[in-house]
Amino acid sequence: MKRITIDPITRLEGHGKIEIFLDEEGEVKNVFFQVPELRGFEKFCEGRPAEELPSITAKICGVCPGCHHMASGKAVDAVFGLVPPATARKLRELFYMAHFIHSHTAHFYALAAPDFVLGPGAPPEKRNIVGLIERVGKEIGTEVIRQRRIAQEIQALLGGHQTFVVMNIPGGVRRGLSEAERDYVVEKAKGFVEFAQFTLKIFNDFVLGNKDYVDLIVNGPYKLTLHSMGLVDADNRVNFYDGKVRVVDTHGNELCKYGPDEYLEYVAEHVEPWSYLKFPYLKKIGWKGFIDGQDSGVYHATPLSRLNAADGMATPLAQKEYERMYSTLGGKPVHATLAMHWARLVELLYSAERCLELAMDPDITGSELRAEPGPIVGEGVGIVEAQRGTLTHHYWTDKKGIITKANIIVGTTNNNAAICMSIKKASEGLIKKGIVVDQGILNMIEMAFRAYDPCFSCATHSLPGRMPFILEIRDANGGLLQKIKRD
Amino acid sequence: MEETKPKLKLAVYWAAACGGCCVSVLDVHEKLFDIISAADLVFWPIALDTKYHDVEKMPDGYIDITLFNGAIRNTENEEMAKLLRKKSKILVAYGSCAHLGGIPGLANFTTKDEIFKRVYFESESVVNEKNLIPVPEYKAEEGTLFLPSFYNDVRALSQVTEPDYYLPGCPPQSERLLEVFKAIVSGAELPPKGSVIGAETKTQCDECIRKKTENKRIKKFYRPWEIKDDGITCFMEQGVLCMGPATRAGCGYRCIKGNAPCRGCYGPPPGVPDPGAKMMSAVASIIDEKDPEGINKILEDLADPAGTFYRFSLPVSLIRRKIL
Amino acid sequence: MEFKPRIVAFLCNWCSYTGADLAGTSRMEYKPNVRIIRVMCSGRVEPTFVLKAFANGADGVLICGCHPGDCHYQEGNYRCLRRYLLLQKYIRQIGIEPERLKLEWISASEGKQFAELVNSFTEKIKELGPSKIKDTIRTFA
Ligand code: SF4
Ligand code: SF4
Numbered sequence: 001m002k003r004i005t006i007d008p009i010t011r012l013e014g015h016g017k018i019e020i021f022l023d024e025e026g027e028v029k030n031v032f033f034q035v036p037e038l039r040g041f042e043k044f045c046e047g048r049p050a051e052e053l054p055s056i057t058a059k060i061c062g063v064c065p066g067c068h069h070m071a072s073g074k075a076v077d078a079v080f081g082l083v084p085p086a087t088a089r090k091l092r093e094l095f096y097m098a099h100f101i102h103s104h105t106a107h108f109y110a111l112a113a114p115d116f117v118l119g120p121g122a123p124p125e126k127r128n129i130v131g132l133i134e135r136v137g138k139e140i141g142t143e144v145i146r147q148r149r150i151a152q153e154i155q156a157l158l159g160g161h162q163t164f165v166v167m168n169i170p171g172g173v174r175r176g177l178s179e180a181e182r183d184y185v186v187e188k189a190k191g192f193v194e195f196a197q198f199t200l201k202i203f204n205d206f207v208l209g210n211k212d213y214v215d216l217i218v219n220g221p222y223k224l225t226l227h228s229m230g231l232v233d234a235d236n237r238v239n240f241y242d243g244k245v246r247v248v249d250t251h252g253n254e255l256c257k258y259g260p261d262e263y264l265e266y267v268a269e270h271v272e273p274w275s276y277l278k279f280p281y282l283k284k285i286g287w288k289g290f291i292d293g294q295d296s297g298v299y300h301a302t303p304l305s306r307l308n309a310a311d312g313m314a315t316p317l318a319q320k321e322y323e324r325m326y327s328t329l330g331g332k333p334v335h336a337t338l339a340m341h342w343a344r345l346v347e348l349l350y351s352a353e354r355c356l357e358l359a360m361d362p363d364i365t366g367s368e369l370r371a372e373p374g375p376i377v378g379e380g381v382g383i384v385e386a387q388r389g390t391l392t393h394h395y396w397t398d399k400k401g402i403i404t405k406a407n408i409i410v411g412t413t414n415n416n417a418a419i420c421m422s423i424k425k426a427s428e429g430l431i432k433k434g435i436v437v438d439q440g441i442l443n444m445i446e447m448a449f450r451a452y453d454p455c456f457s458c459a460t461h462s463l464p465g466r467m468p469f470i471l472e473i474r475d476a477n478g479g480l481l482q483k484i485k486r487d
Numbered sequence: 488m489e490e491t492k493p494k495l496k497l498a499v500y501w502a503a504a505c506g507g508c509c510v511s512v513l514d515v516h517e518k519l520f521d522i523i524s525a526a527d528l529v530f531w532p533i534a535l536d537t538k539y540h541d542v543e544k545m546p547d548g549y550i551d552i553t554l555f556n557g558a559i560r561n562t563e564n565e566e567m568a569k570l571l572r573k574k575s576k577i578l579v580a581y582g583s584c585a586h587l588g589g590i591p592g593l594a595n596f597t598t599k600d601e602i603f604k605r606v607y608f609e610s611e612s613v614v615n616e617k618n619l620i621p622v623p624e625y626k627a628e629e630g631t632l633f634l635p636s637f638y639n640d641v642r643a644l645s646q647v648t649e650p651d652y653y654l655p656g657c658p659p660q661s662e663r664l665l666e667v668f669k670a671i672v673s674g675a676e677l678p679p680k681g682s683v684i685g686a687e688t689k690t691q692c693d694e695c696i697r698k699k700t701e702n703k704r705i706k707k708f709y710r711p712w713e714i715k716d717d718g719i720t721c722f723m724e725q726g727v728l729c730m731g732p733a734t735r736a737g738c739g740y741r742c743i744k745g746n747a748p749c750r751g752c753y754g755p756p757p758g759v760p761d762p763g764a765k766m767m768s769a770v771a772s773i774i775d776e777k778d779p780e781g782i783n784k785i786l787e788d789l790a791d792p793a794g795t796f797y798r799f800s801l802p803v804s805l806i807r808r809k810i811l
Numbered sequence: 812m813e814f815k816p817r818i819v820a821f822l823c824n825w826c827s828y829t830g831a832d833l834a835g836t837s838r839m840e841y842k843p844n845v846r847i848i849r850v851m852c853s854g855r856v857e858p859t860f861v862l863k864a865f866a867n868g869a870d871g872v873l874i875c876g877c878h879p880g881d882c883h884y885q886e887g888n889y890r891c892l893r894r895y896l897l898l899q900k901y902i903r904q905i906g907i908e909p910e911r912l913k914l915e916w917i918s919a920s921e922g923k924q925f926a927e928l929v930n931s932f933t934e935k936i937k938e939l940g941p942s943k944i945k946d947t948i949r950t951f952a
């Protein structure tokens with residue numbers, strides 16, 4: 001047996017590691033995607049006052065802290081039995097749109113685009129954002145940094161701290177928006193819409209305009225047939241901040257639709273001894289192992305699954321793009337892992353449009369920011385869509401609102417099994433008997449999990465936009481046979 | 488002839504971290520280009536391809552400055568801390584986790600076993616009939632898989648190796664990083680080893696813009712949601728616990744700007760070994776009551792003194808973990 | 812081996828310290844396990860001192876000050892009382908038995924009371940057994 005270790009951040013990083021085992025023939029036998037990290041928030045949140053959790057749990061992730069702040073804020077509202085007034089609800093969603101713009105922009109430009117614009121086989125030293133800028137022009141690089149900064153400034157405006165906002169308080173928000181501030185946000189949101197459209201144009205010109213890429217997306221070794229999860233509004237349209245979780249099966253038929261407080265009936269988590277990260281699956285189907293298809297309990301929760309799970313987008317420009325995507329890729333649902341990039345850009349456009357919509361909403365400058373405290377309910381669930389998947393926070397408290405138990409299912413965790421399988425699929429398709437594993441193949445494997453924008457590795461948000469990579473092929477005893485490094 | 492200064496060699500590494508510290512380096516936005524032009528990033532897992540092996544191969548002291556973020560939670564974190572100590576001229580504990588243990592340090596209220604039990608057995612969404620838990624070495628059919636071992640305690644960087652400086656904050660304010668960076672690049676004389684850099688020597692209260700009254704006393708503490716914050720008066724004077732008196736200034740009181748009380752991520756001011764102890768003094772002085780029963784009644788409203796006073800600093804505090 | 816508790820006592824200079832002195836000079840017997848630290852006022856006892864004592868291996872910490880109303884600095888002992896009650900809350904939360912920390916008012920003439928206090932406190936600590944604090948919080952850097 002041969003063994004290939006892809007340790008993205010070579011054994012020192014500990015945020016994600018891949019082991020590929022080959023049999024004597026050189027065919028892929030099995031693939032393990034390991035997450036060697038655990039911090040134990042579920043446990044040490046016990047004893048903390050519930051109202052502190054939106055800030056504490058935001059520290060689960062410095063890349064998507066706003067998602068935890070929101071899911072937690074909603075769970076805390078529920079614990080206290082409070083429904084935030086319209087202004088507060090809309091301010092939260094406004095913040096959340098800025099958060100999505102910030103994250104999706106970074107992912108596309110720093111990470112995804114270099115592969116497509118320059119090509120998966122381009123020399124590694126070119127296949128990064130610097131190479132990207134050379135190719136598409138310098139203004140774009142500056143513009144990306146600028147838009148990301150503006151999105152962050154809006155976060156700070158609404159939530160104090162630029163990274164770890166302190167916006168949520170039980171039943172509402174701590175700070176309102178003045179008319180002048182609203183005007184500022186409106187102006188910036190218009191810029192976001194333009195920028196999102198521009199980004200889609202780049203995608204259109206460089207990716208869709210190239211037959212090979214479309215072929216790679218549709219027919220490459222990246223197809224994984226999974227059920228799709230996503231949050232939807234009352235009309236089954238994509239929503240990030242609020243609604244019900246809908247899951248459609250591999251054919252696109254609704255499997256279930258549940259409110260936050262019903263999640264335990266629908267989702268369960270499996271444990272493996274070789275990873276600190278658990279593997280969620282659909283409870284009614286059960287854990288059937290690392291297999292895809294209609295009978296598997298494995299689902300994914302990604303930009304693509306959100307679009308699959310919904311009937312459309314709630315804003316006009318994004319809806320158009322949604323329709324175009326599905327008609328280009330042969331109808332719903334789409335199972336091509338790489339289509340996640342396109343889906344992410346549809347979401348970017350939606351976030352920008354929704355940001356503008358909310359900023360112009362008359363309620364947004366309202367002065368009623370919080371619901372009056374009432375009796376404490378003592379249990380609550382909050383669900384939002386994080387950039388990387390459905391995020392669930394569930395808290396129990398004593399009668400004073402002190403946390404007695406907490407359960408958290410993080411966005412990326414949903415995709416743990418799916419990522420393992422995507423890597424396996426790609427490896428199986430690319431590593432064959434007699435084929436010499438080289439840089440290009442490495443990158444093609446990497447593209448399989450990069451599509452998920454996995455959050456265990458914030459490398460996905462890097463500026464140079466390359467996943468650090470070293471690949472070692474060893475014999476079964478651990479002896480090194482071949483080592484490939486990407487410089 | 489003009490002498491060209493060799494570029495600095497810079498490394499950024501994360502241990503048990505959330506990624507926010509690494510993002511804070513990117514959050515210098517357009518100024519990132521200034522950093523890149525003055526320094527070569529030789530190791531930065533979030534962004535670069537340099538490997539563990541490559542770091543091992545570097546001569547000792549090869550890296551000029553390493554910004555080490557994240558707490559020490561497992562074997563791998565500790566090994567990396569020690570390796571980077573050897574390879575770096577200046578090792579900076581960057582951010583609250585490395586400086587004080589940070590939010591992950593709250594795990595010192597519990598134990599490894601309790602955490603595993605909660606996460607892998609008791610969690611309401613877990614189905615684990617075979618009672619599996621992650622293990623450092625797992626013999627799969629195809630070969631052995633390795634994971635780092637999880638410690639019972641969380642430690643700050645200074646508890647496993649000797650950092651030269653501490654740059655506080657969760658995460659550090661990006662402008663502060665720029666200031667420190669510029670100072671180092673300019674060749675200015677560095678403060679004595681062991682200093683806190685990139686922060687003030689005053690307390691948060693000294694800088695805070697909220698209105699304070701001399702010798703104000705209070706009769707009751709409130710949870711933040713129990714009162715309507717007026718947005719103007721000092722939180723403590725409104726009876727809302729704020730870590731300002733026991734916290735070093737430097738962040739630009741950014742939480743207070745968002746109408747939330749400070750939680751102390753910048754750590755204690757100079758000369759204060761234990762931020763919680765300092766906070767206990769501050770709380771004791773503001774209470775307007777002399778009778779033991781009356782005092783206890785007021786204190787009852789402090790919902791979680793240990794978890795609030797040591798929100799970011801439990802692992803480096805005097806009683807650094809729960810006594811079992 | 813018999814357990815000899817290590818007790819640290821912070822005594823106010825103006826009252827309790829004199830009281831302890833009196834207990835000594837009038838040969839009232841009290842257990843010899845006490846390390847006495849004289850402070851100018853119980854109000855000067857910082858929570859840091861108490862926590863340091865525990866962290867360095869004290870099995871019990873005793874604080875003594877002037878009776879209410881008698882503090883030379885007017886408010887010192889009230890401040891001490893508030894700190895003490897808050898410290899109690901904290902040490903309970905961090906897993907230290909609250910009985911290991913005690914505050915009493917002892918005047919300059921209360922030598923006997925001081926001796927009795929030390930004896931009963933020592934007994935209490937003996938019941939509790941040696942403190943595990945120092946070992947538990949050790950880091951092996
Ligand atoms: S200090 Fe704060 S931002 Fe930095 S790694 Fe720790 S939790 Fe994240
Ligand atoms: S206690 Fe808090 S609100 Fe009051 S002055 Fe200090 S930092 Fe400002």
Ligand code: SF4
Pocket residue numbers: 161656657691734735738739740741742743748749750751752753754
């Ligand atoms: S206000 Fe306090 S908690 Fe907030 S960033 Fe500043 S030091 Fe940290």
Ligand code: FES
Pocket residue numbers: 823824825826851852853854875876877881882883884885887888
């Ligand atoms: S002088 Fe004795 S307690 Fe203040």
